[in-house]
Amino acid sequence: MSLAGQQRSEEGDASRSGGKRRSAGFDFTLHVRRLCEDMVARVDRLRHIDVARVALSFSQARKATSHGMYAALTPMRFAGGRLHTIRRGQRWGVQRLHAADGREMLYILNFYLPRFLELRFREKLSTVMHELWHIGPKFDGDVRRYGGRCFAHGSSQRQYDAHIDELVDRWLASGPPESVCEFLRCDFRQLLARYGQVYGRKIPTPKLIRVG
Numbered sequence: 001m002s003l004a005g006q007q008r009s010e011e012g013d014a015s016r017s018g019g020k021r022r023s024a025g026f027d028f029t030l031h032v033r034r035l036c037e038d039m040v041a042r043v044d045r046l047r048h049i050d051v052a053r054v055a056l057s058f059s060q061a062r063k064a065t066s067h068g069m070y071a072a073l074t075p076m077r078f079a080g081g082r083l084h085t086i087r088r089g090q091r092w093g094v095q096r097l098h099a100a101d102g103r104e105m106l107y108i109l110n111f112y113l114p115r116f117l118e119l120r121f122r123e124k125l126s127t128v129m130h131e132l133w134h135i136g137p138k139f140d141g142d143v144r145r146y147g148g149r150c151f152a153h154g155s156s157q158r159q160y161d162a163h164i165d166e167l168v169d170r171w172l173a174s175g176p177p178e179s180v181c182e183f184l185r186c187d188f189r190q191l192l193a194r195y196g197q198v199y200g201r202k203i204p205t206p207k208l209i210r211v212g
Contacts, residue, residue, distance in 0.1 A: 024195075024196060024197070025195050025196055025197035025198065025199050026183070026191050026194070026195035026197070026198045026199070027199060027200055028058055028111070028113065028183075028198050028199065028200040029056040029057060029058060029200030029201045030200065031180075031183050032056055032111065032128070033051065033056045034180050035128060035180050035181055035184075036049075036051050036054065036056070036109070036128065036132060037051045038171075038176050038177075038180045038181075039128065039129065039132060039171050039176075040132070042170075042171050042174040042176060043167055043170055043171050043174075045167065046132055046133075046167075048135075048137055048138070048139045049132060049135050049139060050139060052099075052103060053103060053104070053105055053106045053107070053139075054105065054106070054107045054108075054109055054135070055097060055099075055105040055107070055108045055109070055201075055203055056109055056111075056200075056201060057108055057109065057110040057111070057200070057201050057202055057203035058110065058111045058112070058113050058200050058201070058202060059110055059111075059112055059113070059202065060112075060113060061112045061113065061114065061115040068112065068115060069112050069115075070111070070112055070115055070116045070119060070127050071109065071110065071111045071112065071116060071127050071128070071130075071131050072109075072110050072112075072131070073107055073108070073109050073110075073131045073134045073135065073143065074107065074108040074109075074110065074205065074206065075106070075107055075136075075141055075142055075143050076094050076096070076097065076104075076105060076106050076107060076108070076141045076206065077094070077106065077140060077141025077142050078094075078142065079142055079145070080140070080142060081136075081138065081140030081141050081142045082142075084211055090210055091210070091211045091212050092208045092209065092210055092211060093208070093209050093211045094206050094207075094208060094209070095206040095207045095208075095209055096206075097203070097206060106139065106140070106141040107135055107141065108203055108206070109131055109132075110203070113188065113198065114187075114188030114189075114198075117184075117186070117187050117188040117191065118187050118188060121181075121184055121185050122168070124184040125168050125171075125172075125181065125184065126161075126164055126165065126168055129164050129167050129168050129171070130161075130164050133163075133164060133167065
C-alpha cells in the first residue's frame with residue numbers, strides 16, 4: 001500500500017520531497033477540498049462556510065477494516081466560538097493553526113484512508129456532507145449544536161441522516177461537474193493503480209494548552 005503523507009507545520013508551510021514539490025500521484029486532500037468548495041457553492045444551507053478556513057487532512061486508518069471512523073471534524077474553538085474554556089479550575093485554549101498567508105483555520109476536516117475510499121459512491125458523498133453540516137452556522141470555530149444531550153446529531157440520528165441525504169440530493173440535482181467527484185467513484189486500490197500513490201496533507205490533532 002502506497003499511502004504517502006505531506007506533513008505540514010502548524011503554519012501551513014508547503015511540504016517538500018528532496019527539495020522539490022511532489023508532482024506524481026493523487027493528491028487526495030486537494031481533490032476533496034474542490035469537492036467541499038463545490039458543495040458549499042451549490043447548497044444554500046452551507047453558504048456560511050468559508051472552505052479556505054477549513055484545513056483538509058487525512059490519516060491512515062490503523063486497521064484495514066470497513067468498521068470505524070471515516071471522517072471527523074475538529075473545531076478550533078469552544079462552545080460559542082470562545083477561545084478558552086475552564087476545566088477543573090484551569091483555563092485552557094486550543095493550539096492554533098495558520099496557513100502560509102496568515103489565515104487562521106477554524107476547523108480541521110480529517111479523512112481516514114483507505115477506509116473512507118472503500119465506501120460506496122453515495123456513502124462517500126454523504127460522509128463529506130455530514131461533516132460539513134457539523135460546522136456551526138456562525139462559522140466561529142464551534143460546531144453546530146442541537147438541543148439536548150446529543151448536541152452533535154440531535155435527538156434522532158435517523159432524522160439527522162435523512163437531512164444529510166436531502167442535502168446530497170440537492171447538490172446532485174444542481175448538476176455539479178463530474179470532475180469534482182469522479183475520484184469518489186474509485187476505491188483506494190483503483191486510485192493507486194491509476195496514479196501510483198495517494199498522498200495529501202497530514203495535520204496532527206491540535207493540543208489543549210493551559211493558559212495562564
